Amino acid sequence: MSGETILIVDDDEDIREIISIYLENEGYHVILAADGKEALNYVFSVKLDLIILDMMLPGLDGIEVCQELRKEVSTPVIFLSCKSTSDDKTMGLMAGGDDYMSKPFDTGELIARVKAHLRRNRMLRQVETDNTFERLIFFPGLTIDLDSHTVLLEGEEVAFSPKEFQLLVLLTQNPDIVFSSEELYQKLWGAESLGDYRTLMVHISKVRKKIKQNSDKSISIQTIKGVGYKFCTG
Structure with a gap:
């Protein structure tokens, strides 16, 4: 569904821009953040539909950001990480993440996962309404x-x-x-x-x-x- 707002949080400008281009081509509204503090400012001031969050961030890392935002919001979180061990994946999920992808990642697969999470949320809201x-x-x-x-x-x-x-x-x-x-x-x-x-x-x-x-x-x-x-x- 076009118009949904997605926050991309990554200290790598190239990664932010690449993901942003693909998401905008799908009709999504994209917000970019380079660190955890900036990300939390958006989390608590903008209605977000999904967050793509790098685990390795300067200052507040992705785990800390996710734990903090989970105190207030239930927005779906997809973690990105240069690490690919099962322990890292489990750590992200235990912090409140909903999904996890290792870097380097296939952009098409990331977009597919974004669509799946957003679709599930829309379906859940529709069931509640009906x-x-x-x-x-x-x-x-x-x-x-x-x-x-x-x-x-x-x-x-x-x-x-x-x-x-x-x-x-x-x-x-x-x-x-x-x-x-x-x-x-x-x-x-x-x-x-x-x-x-x-x-x-x-x-x-x-x-x-x-x-x-x-x-x-x-x-x-x-x-x-x-x-x-x-x-x-x-």
């Missing part, structure tokens, strides 16, 4: 508000990243239904996993941990060995 009678999801100790994208556990608001929120909503709207890892990946990221489920596993782990720490344990996300995951009550 199903007005399901704007609140209730379970013992858990309340999910689809309008405000907030989660209350034992009456206390707990922060969930966009993908964590989408995962929780999908599972709680289908209690006791088992989803395979591939099904969950495709529903959340709009693409095939190609057998790499680490991203999904990190998000499952974070959502599960938050539920366990803040509930009376009457709700849980169970792993069905060899099959997938399901949301359980009681």
